[in-house]
Amino acid sequence: MARRPTIKDIARQAGVSESAVSFALNNRPGVSQDTRARIRRVAEELGWQPNSAARALSGEQSGAVGLVLARPAHTLGVESFFLQLVSGIQEVLAAGRIALLFQVVEDLDAECAVYRRWWAERRVDGVVVVDPRTDDPRPALLEQLALPAVTVGETGPVSVSSASSDSAPSDSVVPALSAVRADDAGAMAQVLDHLHGLGHRRIAHVAGMPGLAHTERRITSLRAEARRLGLGPGQVRSVTTDYSDAEGAEATRRILAEPEPPTAIVYDNDVMAVAGVAVASELGIPVPGGLSVVAWDDSALCRVTRPRLTALVRDTAGFGRLAAEELLALLAGGRPRSRESELPRLEPRESTAPPPAAY
Amino acid sequence: MARRPTIKDIARQAGVSESAVSFALNNRPGVSQDTRARIRRVAEELGWQPNSAARALSGEQSGAVGLVLARPAHTLGVESFFLQLVSGIQEVLAAGRIALLFQVVEDLDAECAVYRRWWAERRVDGVVVVDPRTDDPRPALLEQLALPAVTVGETGPVSVSSASSDSAPSDSVVPALSAVRADDAGAMAQVLDHLHGLGHRRIAHVAGMPGLAHTERRITSLRAEARRLGLGPGQVRSVTTDYSDAEGAEATRRILAEPEPPTAIVYDNDVMAVAGVAVASELGIPVPGGLSVVAWDDSALCRVTRPRLTALVRDTAGFGRLAAEELLALLAGGRPRSRESELPRLEPRESTAPPPAAY
DNA sequence: TTGTATGCGTTATCAG
DNA sequence: CTGATAACGCATACAA
Numbered sequence: 143m144a145r146r147p148t149i150k151d152i153a154r155q156a157g158v159s160e161s162a163v164s165f166a167l168n169n170r171p172g173v174s175q176d177t178r179a180r181i182r183r184v185a186e187e188l189g190w191q192p193n194s195a196a197r198a199l200s201g202e203q204s205g206a207v208g209l210v211l212a213r214p215a216h217t218l219g220v221e222s223f224f225l226q227l228v229s230g231i232q233e234v235l236a237a238g239r240i241a242l243l244f245q246v247v248e249d250l251d252a253e254c255a256v257y258r259r260w261w262a263e264r265r266v267d268g269v270v271v272v273d274p275r276t277d278d279p280r281p282a283l284l285e286q287l288a289l290p291a292v293t294v295g296e297t298g299p300v301s302v303s304s305a306s307s308d309s310a311p312s313d314s315v316v317p318a319l320s321a322v323r324a325d326d327a328g329a330m331a332q333v334l335d336h337l338h339g340l341g342h343r344r345i346a347h348v349a350g351m352p353g354l355a356h357t358e359r360r361i362t363s364l365r366a367e368a369r370r371l372g373l374g375p376g377q378v379r380s381v382t383t384d385y386s387d388a389e390g391a392e393a394t395r396r397i398l399a400e401p402e403p404p405t406a407i408v409y410d411n412d413v414m415a416v417a418g419v420a421v422a423s424e425l426g427i428p429v430p431g432g433l434s435v436v437a438w439d440d441s442a443l444c445r446v447t448r449p450r451l452t453a454l455v456r457d458t459a460g461f462g463r464l465a466a467e468e469l470l471a472l473l474a475g476g477r478p479r480s481r482e483s484e485l486p487r488l489e490p491r492e493s494t495a496p497p498p499a500a501y
Numbered sequence: 502m503a504r505r506p507t508i509k510d511i512a513r514q515a516g517v518s519e520s521a522v523s524f525a526l527n528n529r530p531g532v533s534q535d536t537r538a539r540i541r542r543v544a545e546e547l548g549w550q551p552n553s554a555a556r557a558l559s560g561e562q563s564g565a566v567g568l569v570l571a572r573p574a575h576t577l578g579v580e581s582f583f584l585q586l587v588s589g590i591q592e593v594l595a596a597g598r599i600a601l602l603f604q605v606v607e608d609l610d611a612e613c614a615v616y617r618r619w620w621a622e623r624r625v626d627g628v629v630v631v632d633p634r635t636d637d638p639r640p641a642l643l644e645q646l647a648l649p650a651v652t653v654g655e656t657g658p659v660s661v662s663s664a665s666s667d668s669a670p671s672d673s674v675v676p677a678l679s680a681v682r683a684d685d686a687g688a689m690a691q692v693l694d695h696l697h698g699l700g701h702r703r704i705a706h707v708a709g710m711p712g713l714a715h716t717e718r719r720i721t722s723l724r725a726e727a728r729r730l731g732l733g734p735g736q737v738r739s740v741t742t743d744y745s746d747a748e749g750a751e752a753t754r755r756i757l758a759e760p761e762p763p764t765a766i767v768y769d770n771d772v773m774a775v776a777g778v779a780v781a782s783e784l785g786i787p788v789p790g791g792l793s794v795v796a797w798d799d800s801a802l803c804r805v806t807r808p809r810l811t812a813l814v815r816d817t818a819g820f821g822r823l824a825a826e827e828l829l830a831l832l833a834g835g836r837p838r839s840r841e842s843e844l845p846r847l848e849p850r851e852s853t854a855p856p857p858a859a860y
Numbered sequence: 861t862t863g864t865a866t867g868c869g870t871t872a873t874c875a876g
Numbered sequence: 877c878t879g880a881t882a883a884c885g886c887a888t889a890c891a892a
Contacts, residue, residue: 146621148885159863164887174861191621195557196885199868204554205622206602224584229605236604241624243565244603245595246588262505262550263564264869265600387801417805424807442746446776447806448783507869518879523871531877555869558884623885 147188156184167192194241198264206241207469208266212253212273213246214384222412222441223458224272227294230462231270238470240267250275254283261287268469270294271319274355285318290472292320294465297327297359320468321480322461326356329454330363331370332488333436336452337406338371341496342434345373346404347380348393348414357382360410360438379404383414390414394421398433405497406434412443415451419493430495440489449492456486506547515543526551557623565600566828567625571612571632572605573743581771581800582817583631586653589821590629597829599626609634613642620646627828629653630678633714644677649831651679653824656686656718679827680839681820685715688813689722690729691847692795695811696765697730700855701793704732705763706739707752707773716741719769719797738763742773749773753780757792764856765793771802774810778852789854799848808851815845 149163156163158177165173166181167190173181198204209231211224228244235242243266247253257280260266268290271280284291337345347364350357361380368378381397383389390409394417397403409415415437422433429435429449437444437453444451461483468481508522515522517536524532525540526549532540557563568590570583587603594601602625606612616639619625627649630639643650696704706723709716720739727737740756742748749768753776756762768774774796781792788794788808796803796812803810820842827840 146623149887150885160886161864161888162862165862168887170888172861177861189621191618193558193885194622194624195554195563196868197887198554199552199558199870200885200887201868202887225605228603232605236606239618241602241619242604243600244587245601246584246591247595259550259598260600262548263553264505265553387805391805413801413805416802420805420807442772443775443802446746446750446772446779448779509869519870520872520880521878524878527871533877536877552869555884556871558886559869559871560884561871 146193147190148193149190151188152181152184152190155188156181203267203473204264205239206243206266207235207473208243208245208256208260208269209272210253210256210269211244211246212248212250214248222443223439226458227272227462227465230459230464231466232462233459234463234466234470240470250279254279257283257287257289261289267473268292270465270469275353276355276358277353278355281319290320290469292322292465292468292472294322294461295356296321296323297325297356318478320472320478322465322468323480323482324356324456324461325482325485326359327363327366329438329486329488330360331367332486333408333438333454334364334367334371336488336490336494337408337434337436338373340406340434340494342404342406343373343377343497344402344404344406345378346397346407347378348390348397348407348409348418349380349382350385350410352382357410364408383410385411385414387413387417391417391421394418395425398422398425398427404433406436406494408436408438410438412437412439412441412451412453415453415493416443416447419447419449419451430493432498434494434497436488436494444491452491452494453489454486455489457484460484505552506544506549507552508549510547511540511543511549514547515540562626562832563623564598565602565625566594566832567602567604567615567619567628568631569612569615569628570603570605571607571609573607581802582798585817586631586821586824589818589823590825591821592818593822593825593829599829609638613638616642616646616648620648626832627651629824629828634712635714635717636712637714640678649679649828651681651824651827651831653681653820654715655680655682656684656715677837679831679837681824681827682839682841683715683815683820684841684844685718686722686725688797688845688847689719690726691845692767692797692813693723693726693730695847695849695853696767696793696795697732699765699793699853701763701765702732702736702856703761703763703765704737705756705766706737707749707756707766707768707777708739708741709744709769711741716769723767742769744770744773746772746776750776750780753777754784757781757784757786763792765795765853767795767797769797771796771798771800771810771812774812774852775802775806778806778808778810789852791857793853793856795847795853803850811850811853812848813845814848816843819843 149160153160153163162173163181166178194205245256271291271293274293274296364378381393383393415435419429419435422429427433437451440453440455444453508519512519512522521532522540525537553564604615630650630652633652633655723737740752742752774794778788778794781788786792796810799812799814803812
């Protein structure tokens with residue numbers, strides 16, 4: 143019962159050599175059509191599956207890729223982002239019979255240690271790198287280990303809501319890793335257009351963790367977009383947090399206590415947005431009557447709270463699928479490349495409205 | 502750079518045989534203390550790590566365990582439960598240098614297929630089974646495959662909030678799988694005691710997916726507890742959902758439209774609870790003034806919405822740690838056994854209060 | 861087109 | 877205590 147069939151069993155059963163079986167099962171030339179078919183049938187009957195260890199050992203790939211999530215325990219949990227991302231990644235991986243090794247660690251150092259171990263143990267053929275940072279040690283490490291990788295969530299071109307500057311990416315500079323990028327600048331432009339169009343002139347941004355590429359990117363984009371819209375530097379500002387509801391609430395409290403509080407706040411995730419709404423209502427500030435709120439990333443959370451939150455909708459699972467496709471392409475010998483995910487869509491709901499008339 | 506050191510390298514460097522290295526590195530007798538130390542040092546210098554494929558091939562274990570999550574895509578995402586669980590599992594696994602294979606699939610059949618494949622490919626040494634069902638095909642399959650497994654979330658003894666009936670679990674019946682159980686009956690007793698103590702006599706229960714063991718368990722426990730408290734069968738009822746905010750809202754709408762609506766509703770997860778509060782307020786029913794709400798499982802969600810939700814707090818990461826420990830024990834040759842996780846704690850917040858006086 | 865021989869890195873079984 | 881040697885299952889270069 144616990145014995146798995148091997149190609150030897152198949153060879154014996156089909157009356158051929160082991161190598162013939164190997165060829166037949168791997169779609170390689172060197173075996174006639176009928177024997178190939180016969181071997182296939184026998185393998186099917188016996189329920190044969192390749193032994194991943196043996197495959198990996200004989201120079202092939204391990205048939206697994208890895209994903210490490212480096213987040214302090216208390217910040218993970220509520221965000222739907224990762225499960226959706228992983229779900230999308232797997233959809234593609236499963237089709238190629240690739241397994242996903244998943245690991246949650248506390249910090250970046252631990253993450254790097256995991257990569258080293260996976261590499262040394264030959265556990266994975268490649269990795270998906272999430273939460274890219276402005277000063278990120280991982281690309282260099284992965285390149286050094288020659289471990290194929292795709293980063294997900296790097297931010298797009300630095301241009302400010304301008305025409306896509308796809309001007310001949312110099313082929314001489316080969317990126318070490320593939321990347322699936324998000325156009326945070328374009329997204330921020332949408333958000334600001336929406337708020338500015340409603341009449342908001344003082345806008346705050348409760349961002350995520352400092353050091354993350356997309357955090358920094360959104361912060362600079364906010365300033366750039368403000369300039370574009372003719373808003374002064376005193377009219378927009380960003381504060382960073384750890385993504386938790388606690389820090390989101392705290393930041394909101396500080397911001398609303400200022401002498402000239404903003405009339406709109408953009409939150410970098412859904413949990414903080416909801417926490418912000420709660421803080422505002424405790425302070426007697428109605429949403430959206432006295433304060434407009436936008437959540438970056440949509441979720442059930444944004445739809446079940448009242449008022450329903452205006453949110454940036456991204457196809458997170460699609461993001462994951464894209465990442466997995468790029469990784470598979472890399473593993474198949476393709477050159478590293480960069481792909482842009484589709485621009486998020488701003489879904490206006492009940493939490494955004496014109497600023498109070500008194501303003 | 503991309504070459505990993507092998508024991509052969511170590512043997513040459515240390516001037517001993519390969520088998521000596523293998524013995525030294527695996528804490529086996531048959532090698533003197535100094536050579537052992539020397540070999541260790543050389544291995545350290547060279548940064549040697551065992552090649553997992555080679556280990557797995559030579560009859561050892563693969564050094565990986567699996568976890569499959571079978572959930573339709575739209576129901577996963579908001580629940581903090583799984584990331585927390587996984588986080589706890591890994592904490593224990595990482596200490597034993599065991600990798601976790603994680604896969605998200607659509608349904609139970611696909612989940613079983615994954616187990617078969619993992620088994621055939623020798624990918625994992627064991628699995629963690631979540632979302633146990635009342636009529637579950639997985640234990641039989643795993644037993645047939647001789648794949649060590651621990652189920653997490655099975656419900657505790659059938660006794661109704663009685664003294665723990667730990668009366669000599671008959672040793673003759675050896676369970677096939679280890680289990681980490683949750684005392685849903687005890688938890689339900691706490692919830693009903695709380696609500697009954699506040700004065701509630703008509704209580705509804707918006708449960709999760711039918712067929713899940715804990716769903717059925719909570720439903721029967723609700724009835725049993727009601728009997729204990731002297732409530733008639735017409736005064737309590739459960740409805741099942743798919744855990745989504747949409748079905749949670751829909752169920753709430755139906756329940757509140759009944760001729761004699763309940764004064765309290767218990768929701769099987771946080772998202773549905775929040776959705777339920779929203780529906781109630783849309784119908785002009787204040788929470789907790791006109792309706793009390795309890796959420797099963799706490800999360801940031803329960804703390805950021807207003808009113809803050811009274812919730813059953815469980816140490817989900819601890820749950821995961823327990824599961825991982827049991828699995829490791831099983832892999833180490835231990836006998837399957839069943840462990841009870843600690844009883845959840847009811848955290849009263851703002852969403853529960855005495856029922857309206859008019860009642 | 862087919863069968864044979866060898867290697868992958870490790871563990872395990874034997875001899876010395 | 878040590879050093880060869882054979883598996884483990886698969887891929888592949890090479891010989892028939």
